[in-house]
Amino acid sequence: MKKQYLRRALASAMAVAMLAGLVPAALAAEGETHLTIIGTSDTHGNIWGYSYEDMKESSKDGLARVSTYVNQVRAENPNTILVDAGDTIQGTIMTDDLYSKDTAGHPVPAALNYMKYDAWTLGNHEFNFGVDKLKSILEQTDVPVLSANIKNADGSYLTGAGYTIVERGGVKVAIIGVTTPNIPRWDGTKQGVSDLTFEPMADSVAECIQEIGDKADVIMVSTHAGLEAEYSTDGSDAAQTILDKCPEVDVLQLGHTHTTYINNEKIPVGEVKSNAGEVVRYDLTLNADKEITTATVETVSMEGVEPDQGLRDVPAIKAAQEKTVSFIQDNVLGHAAADFQPTNEIKGLPEGRLQDTAVIDLIGTVQLENSGADVTAVALFKDTSNLKKGDLNYGNMFDIYKFPNVLYTVKVTGAEMKAYMEWAAACWNQWQEGDINISFNPDKPGYLHDHFIGLNYEVNLSKPAGERIENVTFQGKPLADDQVLTLCVNDYRYTGLKNEGIISGEKEWESPNSVRDMLVAYLAEHDPLQPTVDNNWKITGVDLSKDDPRRQEIINLINEGKLDTPYNKSYNLADYDALIAEAQSRNVIVDGNAFQVDSAVSSGLGDMVFYRLRDLAVAFNGTPAMFNVEWNGQVAITKGSEYTAASLAPRPEGSAIDYANITIQVDGVDVETSTLLIGGNYYVSADGLNALLGVSAVEADGVLTVTTK
Incomplete structure (x- = not known):
């Protein structure tokens, strides 16, 4: 070889390599062969x-x-x-x-x-x-x-x-x-x-x-x-x-x-x-x-x-x-009497992972009834899962339970049960004095975050992972370490718990159908479906400063898109001034989410504000107007492609600003636009952005508002 x-x-x-993707095989140099490999996955x-x-x-x-x-x-x-x-x-x-x-x-x-x-x-x-x-x-x-x-x-x-x-x-x-x-x-x-x-x-x-x-x-x-x-x-x-x-x-x-x-x-x-x-x-x-x-x-x-x-x-x-x-739309399975999830207090922080909710209790009830177990575990697989008031079809069942899991039962001791609960509680970060919200461990995704039905318990988030589960009771009495329970979990979780060494027992029962099928059958017998919550667990050991007006101010900025959702790290009142300054510095709003982008004004063009093109590419990632920008002998934009280059540092103070009327290649088509050239990077105005990407961009008082939806 x-x-x-x-x-x-x-x-x-x-x-030359940067242009390789644009060169048809027929135009390859003599003796050369150009191969293109396209890969899909997941x-x-x-x-x-x-x-x-x-x-x-x-x-x-x-x-x-x-x-x-x-x-x-x-x-x-x-x-x-x-x-x-x-x-x-x-x-x-x-x-x-x-x-x-x-x-x-x-x-x-x-x-x-x-x-x-x-x-x-x-x-x-x-x-x-x-x-x-x-x-x-x-x-x-x-x-x-x-x-x-x-x-x-x-x-x-x-x-x-x-x-x-x-x-x-x-x-x-x-x-x-x-x-x-x-x-x-x-x-x-x-x-x-x-x-x-x-x-x-x-x-x-x-x-x-x-x-x-x-x-x-x-x-x-x-x-x-x-x-x-x-x-x-x-x-x-x-x-x-x-x-x-x-x-x-x-x-x-x-x-x-x-x-x-x-x-x-x-x-x-x-x-x-x-x-x-x-x-x-x-x-x-x-x-x-x-x-x-x-x-x-x-x-x-x-x-x-x-x-x-x-x-x-x-x-x-x-x-x-x-x-x-036809399977979905031609079959109304039942009705929800009301919404099953509470409204999120903070945009992007799912209440379904912060408190007991009707979605989790519904799935847990169905699992217990079908398995006959003492205790069961349920994860909110998708942060936005909900059953909305009105007609319900199979798509709604898929929304609250996205995997084709079946159920297993296994005998566990009280000590094993508590170890499992501690494992699940590690999905939260530890609360620190001054934190205004609870956040989630980035190393433990949501599908690992189980909630437990059949027990009453508290999760003390002031303590480190492994020491959080407190006051666990079963049928009104404290759960003893040597007490034996029948636990019901899905097949995926059972295998994971065995491999982690958290449980030692062998599977005793396997459901003949999937959890989604069980939900459908339950709905048929309980129509209309009432959202019920037994509040069998709660988070303790935290003081979120709900009476402090600074907290509400920060939350308002999050909900307005001017601050990022504190999903994996809590915001703290000790950082209040810095958070306010950060929100005020964000000068580009894309579909309601704010970003800080390097900007400049050229005296030769009046008060028109220009924004660094590569910063805009970072801000647009994940939106319908996502684009990649690179240099191929000229500035080249590929609409719909993610921008993966590293973010640029702010330009140095006193950088020279030059006016440049340039041609930018957009998906292979040349588009002329006015720009500023500063430190080797091009800056474009709202009008220039509209011409290049076909979005709706408006600038006012130095803030660029972009709508792509």
């Missing part, structure tokens, strides 16, 4: 581009939009490869509630076949429904499915392949697929999973590379894992270990963590968020000797891309969409 090190000796060619069954919870078409995600983009790229460059990095068959009502029960005519393999994927790496959620169901779905696809580190008992690959070799333009690209080996932690009890072996990813990649030998010119690894370790101490679940142990790798695709990430320092590495809202794109140029001379990576948003009607018209996909929509 050739070692692709030539690009490291061609630093002077990086300016699409989670979102084929159509549709929110079944809301019964609305989306505007920025779904494989139908990805298909349109892929078709465009293939038209520009026939040497295009399409790879998926897993978590593909789970995640919507369509996939989880209809086609997990009867996999015949499954829409996901139909979509992959239509789009002509070159490879599909398994994700951990591919195992949610058991190995037999997975295999029945895989039998419906023509795409090579890769599982280099997931093997049967006899040592053979689960899917029959660890890698595949794709040829484009005379260049042979080996694609190796590996998956986080943590699947037994989450789905170890699912049918067939315990019969499989999950090996360290880097070891499996190395084995494949040795087997590939000199049969490939380029080595790509598609991994359903993040760059850093998730649970391992030896790096077996970290993609970084692949880079460390396998220098032959030329391209690395990440998945699993639902984050946008690109890095082009040594080799191009990329990852995208979930639900097919963006793709990662790699552009490689190889010389006549098939050595890589340039390699770049970027993410491309699907915002505004028209869905591919051809994909939507595939019989299996069209039938699945119609079946799912």
Whole structure:
């Protein structure tokens, strides 16, 4: 096998590399080949581009939009490869509630076949429904499915392949697929999973590379894992270990963590968020000797891309969409007598994680009634989950319980129960004197934050994690450490608690249907559904200074979008002056959220205020008007792409200000605009921003208000 090190000796060619994504294969220099690799990951069954919870078409995600983009790229460059990095068959009502029960005519393999994927790496959620169901779905696809580190008992690959070799333009690209080996932690009890072996990813990649030998010119690894370790101490679940142990790798695709990430320092590495809202794109140029001379990576948003009607018209996909929509809208399951969640006091801080609410108590009641257990645990999987007053359909059930979990029961001691409760209580940060709000531990996401029904208890947040659970009672009496209870948890949590060593008992019972199905049955028997809260737990040890007017002033600024939501770190009254100053310094408001952006006024242009373009790119991230800005011999803007470069420092005092009328390339089209040039960076006015992005931007008193919705 050739070692692709030539690009490291061609630093002077990086300016050319920045243009590689714009050069069609036909325009490549003589003897050169330009390859484009498009990667998707964590699409989670979102084929159509549709929110079944809301019964609305989306505007920025779904494989139908990805298909349109892929078709465009293939038209520009026939040497295009399409790879998926897993978590593909789970995640919507369509996939989880209809086609997990009867996999015949499954829409996901139909979509992959239509789009002509070159490879599909398994994700951990591919195992949610058991190995037999997975295999029945895989039998419906023509795409090579890769599982280099997931093997049967006899040592053979689960899917029959660890890698595949794709040829484009005379260049042979080996694609190796590996998956986080943590699947037994989450789905170890699912049918067939315990019969499989999950090996360290880097070891499996190395084995494949040795087997590939000199049969490939380029080595790509598609991994359903993040760059850093998730649970391992030896790096077996970290993609970084692949880079460390396998220098032959030329391209690395990440998945699993639902984050946008690109890095082009040594080799191009990329990852995208979930639900097919963006793709990662790699552009490689190889010389006549098939050595890589340039390699770049970027993410491309699907915002505004028209869905591919051809994909939507595939019989299996069209039938699945119609079946799912009918399943939801044609079946009013019952009614909510009132809203089930209280209004958030502070924008973005969910009351459902700060107090007992009717949503949690409803799910807990249903779980206890179906399991006969003494105690059960429930997490608010989505901060905005609610049942609104009025008609309820299956989409509403999905909204409050987004995973296709079943229930298990297990015997636990009082000591184990308290340890579990302490584990869950670590999802909050410790309250400090002067904090005006409770905040959440960034290292423990919301889906790990369980609330407990069947016990009464207090959570003292003035104490450190591990010492917070107090006054636990069961049926009116203190819970003794040696007391035995029957605990009901979902299958995911059971496996996690066992692996953490928090509980030791074995599963005694498994529900025959999912939690969502139980909720539907309960609703049919309790229509209209009344929101009830038993307030069996509360937070103690905190004084949020609710009588201090400064607190309300800070909260008002948060709710107005002038201060960020203190989600992972509380605001403190000791920082009152600094917080007020920060809010006052924020001079750009995007869809109600305020940002501080470097601005300037040119005396030659009156009082017109200009704002640094790269700062605006940072502020626009995550909005419908998101854009990337870079220098390709001129300023180039790509609408719909995330800006991932580091934020710029404020310009030095006394920096020279020059007027410049320049041409900016917007999605390949030249747009002339007036700018200020300060310290090597361009600043644009509200009018200039409107011309460049087509948003509604208005400046008044130095504050730029931008509306994209």
